[in-house]
Amino acid sequence: MTHVTLDEESGGLKLQSDRTSIILHPLWVRERVSGPAIFDPISHQRLYEHAELPQDLRIYKIGDQNEESLKLEFSDGPILKLTLSEVLKEISWQENSESLPKPKSWTANLKDLPEFNWPDLYEANIFGKALDAYFTYGFCIFQNTPVETDSLKRLSRRFGYLRETNFGELFNVETKPNPSDLAYTDVALASHTDNPYRKPVPGIQFLHCLRNEVSGGLSTLVDGMAIAQALRKENAQQADILEKVDVRFRYEGPSAILEHHGPIIERDHDGIIRHIRLSSRLDYVPALDIETLTHFYAGRSRLHKMSNSEDFQISFPFRSGTLLMMDNYRLLHGRTAFNGAQGHRHLQGCYIDHDGPASLFRMLANGRNVTSVIRED
Numbered sequence: 001m002t003h004v005t006l007d008e009e010s011g012g013l014k015l016q017s018d019r020t021s022i023i024l025h026p027l028w029v030r031e032r033v034s035g036p037a038i039f040d041p042i043s044h045q046r047l048y049e050h051a052e053l054p055q056d057l058r059i060y061k062i063g064d065q066n067e068e069s070l071k072l073e074f075s076d077g078p079i080l081k082l083t084l085s086e087v088l089k090e091i092s093w094q095e096n097s098e099s100l101p102k103p104k105s106w107t108a109n110l111k112d113l114p115e116f117n118w119p120d121l122y123e124a125n126i127f128g129k130a131l132d133a134y135f136t137y138g139f140c141i142f143q144n145t146p147v148e149t150d151s152l153k154r155l156s157r158r159f160g161y162l163r164e165t166n167f168g169e170l171f172n173v174e175t176k177p178n179p180s181d182l183a184y185t186d187v188a189l190a191s192h193t194d195n196p197y198r199k200p201v202p203g204i205q206f207l208h209c210l211r212n213e214v215s216g217g218l219s220t221l222v223d224g225m226a227i228a229q230a231l232r233k234e235n236a237q238q239a240d241i242l243e244k245v246d247v248r249f250r251y252e253g254p255s256a257i258l259e260h261h262g263p264i265i266e267r268d269h270d271g272i273i274r275h276i277r278l279s280s281r282l283d284y285v286p287a288l289d290i291e292t293l294t295h296f297y298a299g300r301s302r303l304h305k306m307s308n309s310e311d312f313q314i315s316f317p318f319r320s321g322t323l324l325m326m327d328n329y330r331l332l333h334g335r336t337a338f339n340g341a342q343g344h345r346h347l348q349g350c351y352i353d354h355d356g357p358a359s360l361f362r363m364l365a366n367g368r369n370v371t372s373v374i375r376e377d
């Protein structure tokens with residue numbers, strides 16, 4: 001039960017629960033009330049400029065009140081409705097069904113991989129479970145997807161909008177003569193995150209197996225959150241430096257020269273580790289002092305070793321029709337070696353932004369129909 005009273009000193013509201021209390025600024029409250037001419041009912045945009053509100057605004061009076069809402073009389077005249085449940089969700093006093101599932105860090109002990117049968121995703125509740133697994137573990141594996149060339153365009157569009165790059169809308173990963181990247185050979189690829197040199201860094205990567213006639217070539221994944229947490233446990237000073245130092249990442253190719261800066265480990269506004277930039281062939285740290293760089297290099301080396309160790313890495317085969325969806329900020333990916341002489345191995349890949357699955361999760365949480373959004377045609 002939340003008790004709401006006026007805070008005489010600030011002109012705002014005082015909210016009190018059994019455990020805690022908070023004073024809400026009158027302008028903060030005013031930006032959350034509803035009423036005529038406050039919000040456009042379709043776009044949900046404010047119909048006024050908040051700069052026009054008096055800076056010395058106060059709440060004069062609390063009028064009709066029930067558990068769900070209360071009427072507030074403001075010093076500039078209007079009487080407006082405040083929905084209490086919305087405020088309690090925003091200040092985290094009440095659970096918010098729109099909140100994305102919290103990530104759970106995992107290591108090589110992760111036994112039940114989040115795996116779904118693609119045709120089942122037409123059921124909204126299964127689609128919701130796949131989204132939940134993606135946010136929790138940072139990846140999802142789908143089996144039995146269509147395998148025509150370029151079908152990844154429509155498969156990935158069920159989750160968001162394609163992010164085209166200088167590699168095209170889709171990129172092909174297959175062995176070929178005179179390869180421009182190690183990905184196009186049959187050698188093992190160490191754990192890495194893709195494209196830290198792009199601004200913004202691509203959010204989600206899809207890898208779709210069209211054909212696989214070779215043994216080996218297993219896909220590997222590592223939870224960047226888990227290795228960053230492990231590094232902090234081992235050596236907090238090294239972890240601090242990897243979070244502070246902005247590294248330059250650079251790509252130079254025939255059609256683009258790309259650069260972007262960022263730390264090796266980055267947290268979000270809630271302090272959760274969200275973004276790992278580990279791309280051992282494209283990173284250039286600034287010429288900092290000897291002591292800082294000694295810790296930086298030791299920490300980066302330790303992180304690289306953990307990202308390729310059996311303690312943290314999981315692996316699984318790509319079969320024809322397997323589709324992997326992974327958070328390119330959180331997870332590192334790679335592959336084991338294979339023998340290209342055994343046959344053809346053809347994957348296609350693409351990127352989408354983080355927004356797509358997050359929007360679909362919120363739509364489902366609000367009971368909205370997502371069928372038209374997630375169709376493949």
Ligand SMILES: [Fe+2]
Pocket residue numbers: 192193194333
């Ligand atoms: Fe990659």
